[in-house]
Every structure is written in C-alpha cells, then in structure tokens.
Amino acid sequence: MTSPSGLLILGFGGHARAVADVALMSGIKELRFIDVNARPNETFGPFPVLPSWDEAPSAGWSVMPASGDGLGREAQCDWATKRGWALATLISPTATVGFGATVGPGTFIGHHAHVGPMASVGTGCIVNTGAIVEHECLIGDFTHISINAAVAGRCHIGRLCFIGAGSTVIDGIRVNDGITLGGGACAHRDLDEAGIYVGVPARKMTGKSPV
Known part of the structure; x- marks a missing residue:
C-alpha cells in the first residue's frame, strides 16, 4: 500500500495524535490537523492545527477521520467524501x-x-x-x-x-x-x-x- 505524501487529519484529540504518530512512522512527511476548537497558533510539533479547511488537499494528500467516537468518524468520512477527497487507510x-x-x-x-x-x-x-x-x-x-x-x-x-x-x-x-x-x-x-x-x-x- 502506497502512503500519501501528506495527511489531512480531521480532529485533534487523543486519537488524532495516535494517527499522527503512525503516519510519521509510515513515512508521511506532512500533516495538517483540522479542529474547530484549535487555539491560535496551535501545533503538534512542526505541524499546524487549524480551525477549518476549505480547499481540496494537494495532489498526493489524503484525509484521515480521527474522532475517537464512531458517529464522529462517520460524519468526518461523509464530510470528506461529499467533497470528493480521498480517505486514507493507515x-x-x-x-x-x-x-x-x-x-x-x-x-x-x-x-x-x-x-x-x-x-x-x-x-x-x-x-x-x-x-x-x-x-x-x-x-x-x-x-x-x-x-x-x-x-x-x-x-x-x-x-x-x-x-x-x-x-x-x-x-x-x-x-x-x-x-x-x-x-x-x-x-x-x-x-x-x-x-x-x-x-x-x-x-x-x-x-x-x-x-
């Protein structure tokens, strides 16, 4: 399975951090977290945590739902797929x-x-x-x-x-x-x-x- 070059992670709770850890160990070089509760200038190491994201991910990027709650992940997957954005398998x-x-x-x-x-x-x-x-x-x-x-x-x-x-x-x-x-x-x-x-x-x- 080919890893994406970058990963858009939906959420910034505990599971999102676990997702980031696996992503980095898998060779993914760039991460962005999207969380409506992001604080100004919040980061995870060098990677930004943003309150919103409207543009399509760059070529070679994919999207990972990272809510720890099943209904939350269902909503995140629906949000991404309705926009035609590729979901990662990590x-x-x-x-x-x-x-x-x-x-x-x-x-x-x-x-x-x-x-x-x-x-x-x-x-x-x-x-x-x-x-x-x-x-x-x-x-x-x-x-x-x-x-x-x-x-x-x-x-x-x-x-x-x-x-x-x-x-x-x-x-x-x-x-x-x-x-x-x-x-x-x-x-x-x-x-x-x-x-x-x-x-x-x-x-x-x-x-x-x-x-």
Whole structure:
C-alpha cells in the first residue's frame, strides 16, 4: 500500500495524535490537523492545527477521520467524501495484516495490532494499539476495537460498536450494531440487544448494575 505524501487529519484529540504518530512512522512527511476548537497558533510539533479547511488537499494528500467516537468518524468520512477527497487507510508498520484480509478506507490499524487472514475491517474503523482481529472476522463500519482487545476467529462485529480495552470476544460470536463491550469484559455468547455489556461473562447494564 502506497502512503500519501501528506495527511489531512480531521480532529485533534487523543486519537488524532495516535494517527499522527503512525503516519510519521509510515513515512508521511506532512500533516495538517483540522479542529474547530484549535487555539491560535496551535501545533503538534512542526505541524499546524487549524480551525477549518476549505480547499481540496494537494495532489498526493489524503484525509484521515480521527474522532475517537464512531458517529464522529462517520460524519468526518461523509464530510470528506461529499467533497470528493480521498480517505486514507493507515496501517502501522509494526502491525500485521494477514493473507486475504481487507481494510476499508478511513480505517486506522495501530502499532502492534493484528488483522488475521481473510478478515474484513470496514470503513472508518479503529483497530487500536495491540488489538487482535483474528481470521475471517467481519468488523462493521465505524467500529472501534480498543487497545489490547481480542476478537477471536469468525466473529461478526456490527457497525458503530465499541469493543473496550482488554476485552475478549470468543470464537464465532456476533455483536450487533451499536453495542459497547466494556473494558476487560468477555463476550461468550451473541450480543443482540443494544446497550452496554460488562463483566466476565459480559452482561447487559441496566441502570448502574449488570443483569
């Protein structure tokens, strides 16, 4: 995969900084951050943080959605594609992507992450630092597989899901759209109903307690 010569990063939160780190390690030389909350003259090292951007990116540049929130990344991807601007696919040089695996536009694969053979990761996703998406998994658009989470083989994770830090989804499990699996939780059965699931085994939260 050919790296762009420059990257327009949408946002300047924590995930945007992780995007910048992977971009620089991947050999991308020029970065611009776009964030409506940018302070005057704000920078990330030598790279400017700007409150807005109206012109098309220069030749050889592409755009990376960098909201940590799935709905935010969906909106950022929509904003860029409506303008005809190319979305980057950013994969850390320390990550591994297996034979026959596919990674969609606007998706970030972090340091030391692994996407197994024949897996499919959708548009605008995050497979964060040290996360594992094993063989033949399907990861829906705008889903975040957080740091050190493990999604075992042949799982189907829906769109706009959040799989929390250090959590586990065991082999063959289906997690429907919009579900959050809390940090350290273990999904040992299909998660069908929208909501937040916590614990080992994972149970749905109702009010302040899992049921």
